[in-house]
């Protein structure tokens with residue numbers, strides 16, 4: 176049997192690995208438009224050591240991911256973060272991150288007393304007395320930012336929720352769906368609605384926090400779960416291992432422009448030869464829409480409906496880290512005047528293995544959905560902006576600290592937008608795929624953008640394709 180996989184990002188490579196693992200006799204060919212594999216995983220060889228310019232961490236509390244990396248033989252290559260806290264920046268000052276929130280959403284005014292005005296604190300405390308949220312269990316989906324704005328006001332959204340979720344999804348939270356991005360909150364609303372309780376935001380957040388506290392007390396006294404992990408030599412370790420162990424033939428610089436179905440199998444336009452028995456699309460949604468239009472026309476419209484967010488990462492290596500705050504990074508509130516960066520990761524503080532290289536490594540991130548003009552700026556202007564913002568926010572003068580090395584990575588359409596209509600769109604895509612023989616679709620727009628979610632989705636798609 177011959178299988179073609181389009182796209183050699185994490186989804187395509189993981190699917191190839193899974194197919195080979197389950198069915199070693201299957202002949203797999205992967206077609207990748209770029210001149211390298213990995214997609215949004217991209218490790219760049221800085222002089223001081225390999226450095227990720229796309230994804231840089233994974234959610235280590237997802238044990239399935241750690242188990243998978245162990246299965247790949249990479250267990251000893253996984254590293255832990257320092258645990259230094261991150262900071263928030265707004266109103267010309269840095270602030271500590273609040274504890275006891277659900278993705279920045281508090282249950283009480285006192286939790287965020289240092290971050291918002293007293294009017295907002297009172298709104299949070301009085302929210303449970305307001306009429307309940309119109310929520311139908313298992314059905315309702317709505318804008319995350321829209322709901323929090325309506326219940327708590329703008330400050331919580333712009334200073335916290337958009338900042339937390341914005342980092343993950345490259346969007347302000349108004350553009351994100353609750354069910355799509357904080358499923359545990361949606362589930363709690365579902366539980367409240369189905370038991371006939373009044374549905375309130377503070378009530379739901381409180382319930383989630385209580386549950387987390389109860390889970391925590393089940394463990395030993397000083398138990399601190401490891402939330403994030405990374406690879407010692409960067410994500411290249413993962414994508415190169417997947418490519419090698421999958422034993423697939425990988426064609427790079429192989430842009431596929433269409434797929435046709437003949438009686439003998441699938442034929443690719445642009446690269447490849449002969450017929451393929453099965454095909455797996457692991458390309459971003461708009462590209463997949465173009466590729467499937469002849470073989471799965473009903474999937475074209477929902478795939479096209481998935482919007483993408485663009486961003487740019489500026490990686491900077493400084494000779495000295497004197498004056499850089501002892502923190503893992505800083506998240507910037509939306510619409511903060513005079514500052515364009517949305518976040519800084521102090522990689523050399525966040526990751527001890529990077530800190531051990533000496534000097535400082537800082538990643539600045541810019542751009543989000545609907546506000547991405549900066550992703551097209553000239554490289555020099557981007558680096559200047561990164562240095563200026565870093566100095567404004569932290570006082571650290573990167574020019575004086577000795578800027579040894581720079582890498583600018585633009586991610587046009589880097590992340591799918593998990594909008595309030597996203598889950599319905601994905602359900603439509605899945606229904607068409609389920610009705611089509613010998614074809615599967617995987618990718619970060621299907622079942623979560625994080626590395627563990629992408630891996631789980633791709634493995635499941637590979638299973639379905641070969642069942």
Ligand SMILES: Cc1cc2nc3c(=O)[nH]c(=O)nc-3n(C[C@H](O)[C@H](O)[C@H](O)COP(=O)(O)OP(=O)(O)OC[C@H]3O[C@@H](n4cnc5c(N)ncnc54)[C@H](O)[C@@H]3O)c2cc1C
Pocket residue numbers: 181182183184185186187206207208209212213214215216228229230231232233234429430431432457458459462486488586589590617618619620623624625626627629
């Ligand atoms: C800046 C940034 C930071 C991130 N940080 C994190 C993080 O810290 N932790 C985390 O868990 N996740 C993070 N993510 C998310 C994660 O990296 C992605 O969700 C994941 O890597 C996506 O993998 P994928 O294979 O689905 O898609 P992609 O990586 O986009 O792969 C798709 C591949 O298809 C190829 N392709 C496209 N069109 C064609 C065509 N016509 N023919 C052939 N090939 C084609 C592309 O070149 C690409 O290689 C981040 C994402 C970005 C953009």
